[in-house]
Amino acid sequence: MTVAEPALSSAPVPPLAARARAIGGSPVRDILAVTARPEVVNFAGGLPAPELFDAEGVAAAYRAVLAEEPGRALQYATTEGEPALREALAARTRARGLPTGADDILVTTGSQQALSLLATALLEPGDTVLVEEPCYLAAIQVFGFAGARIVPVPGDADGLDPRALDELVARERPKLLYTVPTFQNPTGRTLPAARRAAVAAVAARRGLWIVEDDPYGELRFEGERVPWIASFPGAEDRTVLLGSFSKVMAPGLRLGWLRAPEGLRRACAVAKQAADLHTPTVNQLAAARYLADRDLDAHVARVAAAYRERRDAMLAGLPLALPEGSVWERPRGGMFLWATLPGGHDTTALLPAVVGHDVAYVPGAPFYAGAPDRSTLRLCFVTQTPDRIAEGLRRLRAGLREGARG
Structure with missing residues (x-):
């Protein structure tokens, strides 16, 4: 005679720490996952331009x-x-x-x-x-x-x-x-x-x-x-x-x-x-x-020269790409440009329509520790060529217009 063993009861595992439950992931990385398609002109990332890496120099060092x-x-x-x-x-x-x-x-x-x-x-x-x-x-x-x-x-x-x-x-x-x-x-x-x-x-x-x-x-x-x-x-x-x-x-x-x-x-x-x-x-x-x-300073100078050209291309195209009344910063270096759209625009709400036009930015709201300014956005200009930036800004204009119409 075989006696069936009682079914094991399963108690839940202890919960995650409160800090792990409270802190969300990176909205930037979430956007990058959505915009990984090669046809997307991605102004959302914070990555340096890979074609400018000194791959040969680094490989030689290794x-x-x-x-x-x-x-x-x-x-x-x-x-x-x-x-x-x-x-x-x-x-x-x-x-x-x-x-x-x-x-x-x-x-x-x-x-x-x-x-x-x-x-x-x-x-x-x-x-x-x-x-x-x-x-x-x-x-x-x-x-x-x-x-x-x-x-x-x-x-x-x-x-x-x-x-x-x-x-x-x-x-x-x-x-x-x-x-x-x-x-x-x-x-x-x-x-x-x-x-x-x-x-x-x-x-x-x-x-x-x-x-x-x-x-x-x-x-x-x-x-x-x-x-x-x-x-x-x-x-x-x-x-x-x-x-x-x-x-x-x-x-x-x-x-x-x-x-x-x-x-x-x-x-x-x-x-x-x-x-x-x-x-x-x-x-x-x-x-x-x-x-x-190697001469790292010389390499950095070459990278900065390329990034400056790309920044200038973005600055040249922004007046037509963003709604009338928008304002933006003119960075003297780095990788990012910050823009504020006129009142009533919510860049988080506008993003799906923009991505639908195969271009992306990061809404400004996640960068605020306090009450966010939802009319802001961040554009990374370093990973696209000037021609690609111009095309991306044309798409951005169309996407923002479509999103504003609702």
Whole structure:
């Protein structure tokens, strides 16, 4: 006689952490998934132009490293980063006016990881973080995952307002200010030197960390370079400078770095040990070899010249592409152009009609930590040729008109 075993009851698994339930994905990446078709003129991405990568130079660096020191290149490495790369990064930083030694640098797996490490090292749930309005979307995600309360700092066409910052720091007692002061994502704005000095003074007077993210600063088309906030009086002992090879060499290397005061840098190194032990050794050694054998500045100059031509093509076509009464920024470098449509236009609601015409942008709303301006949008001009930009803007005009008719 066979006795049937009782059916097993299945209890639900424990839920996701509250922060994972509360923080959504990236709307930019969601849009890219929808617009991956080759016929789409995609102004939505934040990717550098792949045809401008120095693929031969990067490949030669990898070949040399793997031929000459394969055991080291394929082995574990120190958390802080390969000494040759840290020294090369420190030298580039010193050459741009900021005294820096190799020991001031922590190599990270992209500067996005640097943001995550800083959130781990600095933030307790409920701490207040100040950000620009609008702000780099992935920074909002990082601080949200850390449980921070995110408060926007108002600004204008020149970037954040130091007087508003001073008032917010006095009232909100934040832990840090996050800023992309040069060719900002999403607006393309650059904070003038006088405002940078004022931000440094506020941080010194009120007690505040500054996280200065600079992924686009070398992509300048015109005008003079503005010194980093970290170089202004009062900011020396409280500014973390983030850098990246993603926009000037190749994002697939996943190489970034942070320059920070010793105590915070050590805390970030411990957080990195828990996250991934170290950034891939072979990538670090290849980047160091590239910097030794090649002229990265000359390569960046070639990339910036191409990007300037593409920016100019977009600026030339915008007056006909956007509705009458629209306004937009004229970036002096970087990858993005920010536009505001006249009152009553909602760029999120308009996007499906625009995508129907095989062109795409990113609505501005997700970039706001506070109440969004739904009439805004971000256009990336670097991944399309001038002719393709002109065609994309013709499609954009048709899509916006169709969407406005409803």
